[in-house]
Amino acid sequence: MQPISSLERASSEQWNRLIESVGPAAMLLVVRARMSPAMLARLAPEDVWQETLLHAWRDRTQCTWQGLPAFRRWLISILEHRLLDLAEAAERKKRGGGAQPLSLDARAAPAEASSLGFAGPIASTTPSRVAMDREAATAIAEALQELPEELREVVRLRLIEDLSMPEVAERTGLGLSAAQHRFRKGAESYQRALARRLRGDSRVG
Structure with missing residues (x-):
């Protein structure tokens, strides 16, 4: 993979190659390993991974490119924060102290993604992939x-x-x-x- 000087200026093709380079299939196992049994009962690891990618694209200016291993660790940090948010939302619902958590699809914020010009991983992800x-x-x-x-x-x-x-x-x-x-x-x-x-x-x- 060719070096990327700035994630902010990465094209859709560069971004997709970058995500491919981190090993999406292996990352699904990383996701699953961090999900509780209760979370696995109501959410698919693939959905959590797709939301992680959407947040990564949205926040890409916060990541200074330091090579693929560092980028992969950054993705995992986003994943862990998303899982924490989901767990806290589920706990609030269980206690009756909050509104029902939004689905992952609802949180994807299509309007926000479209305002970026390119919707990052969402634009290139197909059901077959x-x-x-x-x-x-x-x-x-x-x-x-x-x-x-x-x-x-x-x-x-x-x-x-x-x-x-x-x-x-x-x-x-x-x-x-x-x-x-x-x-x-x-x-x-x-x-x-x-x-x-x-x-x-x-x-x-």
Whole structure:
């Protein structure tokens, strides 16, 4: 992907390539991992992800481009704030202290998006693409599930959460060399399992 000097001046094509580069299918698993069972019962991860992208486009001037890993972390921070807002709104409704939370579609604010000239990710997202990402996310989850438990979390944190190996070691309580060994072993098995499901589709990995 060509360097982006300013997200504010990014074209629709640049933005869409950028979102593709963060791995939408893997990001759906990131979304799901952060949703509570109650939230999963009433909201689809794909809808939460689409709202995250809309907010990212709206707030893109607040993000200084520092490379893809930093951009992905910025997207995750937006996601976590959106989930917190949704959880707080649901709690207010449960206590009877607030109006019924708006649906994700209602919060998408089409008028606001259209005033931007380009509606960011909403303009290029189609039902077929959402379905493709959902299927790819399922394949990734199934490939991870094939791994032994002691390898699975290391691979998930490194490849799906995109943590550095020192961060993976700290999160799992392993020494760095042990974490690296488990990752090498697990990643090979994961890639084989994923390839069987995707049949050579290199769009996700």
